[in-house]
Amino acid sequence: MTDSRWESRKASHVLDIVVGGTPPTDRTEYYDGDIPWLTIADLTSGDIIAPAKTLTPAGLAASGGRVLAPGTLLYSFKLSIGRTAFVETPVATNEAIAAILPSSKIDLAYARWALPGAFADAAGTNIYGAKILNQEQLKAARVPYPPMAQQRQIADYLDYETAEIDAFIADLRCSAELAVERTRALASTQLDEAVRDASRVTILGHVIMVNEGQVDPSLEQFVDLPLIAPNHIESRTGRLLRLESAREQGASSGKYQVRAGQVLYSKIRPALMKATIAPCDALCAADMYAMDARESWLSNDYLLEFLLSDRFEQYAVTMSDRVAMPKLNRDTLAHAPISLPTLADQDRAVSSIHRARVAQREAIADIDAAIALAKERRAALITAAVTGQIDVTARRKPVVDSIQSSLVEAR
Template identity: 40%
Template sequence: MSAQWIKLRYLADFNPGPPNAVRNSSESFPLYPMEAINNFKAPNTAISHEPVSKLLSGYSYLEPRDVAYAKVTPCFENGKGIIGTDLQDPSFATTELTVLRPKPGISQRYLAYLLQSPLFKNQAQSSMTGAGGLKRVSEQFVKDIKLPVPSFREQEKIADQLDHELAEIEASIADQNQLLNLLHEHLKASISHHVQPAELAEQAGVSEITIDGISWRRTTVGRVTTINGGQVDPRVEPYASMILIAPNHIETGTGRILSSETAKEQGADSGKYVARRGQLLFSKIRPTLLKSTIAPENCLCSADMYAISADENWLTNKFLMYYFLSKNFQDTADINSERVAMPKLNKETLASTTLWIPNFTKQNSVEEILKKEISNTLESVSLLKKSIHLNKEKYNIIIKENLKQGGSR
């Protein structure tokens, strides 16, 4: 078996537009956001359908004969992509996809495996540009990446072999991801149980209630907090050298800060808020992602976040953070932000959110319990992710070896 090494631009057409039949259609078409896209497997079915007039600008177009890969970090590194055969009809998706339509003589399944292989990904990743946590693969660069291409018959044979060899690994990864989701859901439920017990949901119109000997008082977030105002220029000192925390630096549902970079290192050039050490940082963009944390030092926070101080006569910042990580708050945020194009909670809506507060002894007890529970969950998640990583490495090795068998130069 032999193969030629051919530039990707000669294997597929990049980002083909919709034909006139679609442009002039009166029908609605599926729209896949990035959240619905999986790793070259069938996308999630929880999608919207929109009239084509709303989709012709600002979205990628796909047909069942296409293949697409996510070009933005971290989705590219995580291997997100679509094989068109998983789509029932012509569809639209986020513009953060690069869509490829195989040319004659190129197998759709083989091309999909090429895009998942280290042969493509390692080179493509080296072309990523952008500031901070948002970088994109250069389409111009990847067009000139050379990849092994045997005969069409051999392409199909290799794809069949990979389908067979990878099925067991894919099943194992799916089981592990399901367990990961269960761990996160259990933690979210536990946080909710401790910061807003179920009995409180039944107390409409009541201002105070006693549960297991503990008094809980009803209030709203706005009555017991203050939010920092006044933005600063992150390009000038001392702000340029301060840590800048944005939603992408915070782990969903745990309050853990994943990475730290200064405003200068992130190339920040628009207004940011100053936060004091110990203040609560809350992401107002897509609040259902549950991204809140405690400022580890005097720092800056993104304009997409609020820097909040709890009234020390009522509650602690940490207890409030755990409330913002709870399922109770997630449900409230979902109701109050779902009608906004880019889901977010404005100050007025956040201020009106109901909050039940126990005494400080109970708050401190809850903080210690949840600190330990989050630590234990993160330890379990870490071990599970290591196992998933090993499976993915094995997956990539199998793809690479099968593709290279006929591609030696």
């Protein structure tokens, strides 16, 4: 139950809010000065990245902003809503960031936790359903307003508990990365064993066939086919994350036709190692190769594992022919050396790797569920604390322990 002593106050009554600005971008004399100038790109929750841009005193004056003192709380309210951070060294900001100045009216350590929810409740939505905020909505927001002593207690409690939850989530993500690396290590071992006695060594172009000829994805026969692009494929695992049609993606430029079972490989940024097998007839982006193995030499399943292997990664990254955007061109792909075990040895290696990948995906699914639960509990904890639904001074089981208990019970 919410503590009846906690009233809410209009933000403009308890917060000193100022917003920065942007000087005309065509005036070079306004930029590259000595005043650090923050934009949304420089702001992540809890941290300020060293700003990429600076202003001159004239630029600051033209922006309508001010230099903010250390201890000021920043809140992003345009483009990316809800990022917060404390100013550590004097900076100015653009108009997408609201600055809450230190004052005796509110403890800013508490405000950092209370304001995102209060501002979100005051936000409107655009035609796409996304949250939007303006300065008037910020100032009209209702902020939970406990006594100052309790504000500090809440801030201390949330600082500690959320740090524990964040560390727990970081450990879970590390576990997911380790699961992927263990599978990669096993796959590498299986492929090494398979090729140890291989007598056939050739180049990839001799044993694969790459699709040619693009089609218009807006045509009726193609528009509702899945369109697979590099962003649909998980790096290094061969997993297809989702399917979206050409229509859903608004595709208009040429794409390749893909048959179910063909291998897809992203030629852009080969270090990401994005390859998968098409689960159905589809289209693929022009920055991907769609290919089939020549059946008398190798299987498509083995071809996929080769493309995901450390050995091929080393070749692809070394041979990438662009600096700004590394790319593996068709001729370079064709000249990749490949050792060919017997088809039976290929099948044995692939079967072992597939079993490991299934186990890995099950483990990562469990980890993803745990992360989702932790994030849900974190958000609920913040809301409960800042609205008085829990007494933060009472002894209770640490939130991370409660999350772990829930995960054990769910198994």
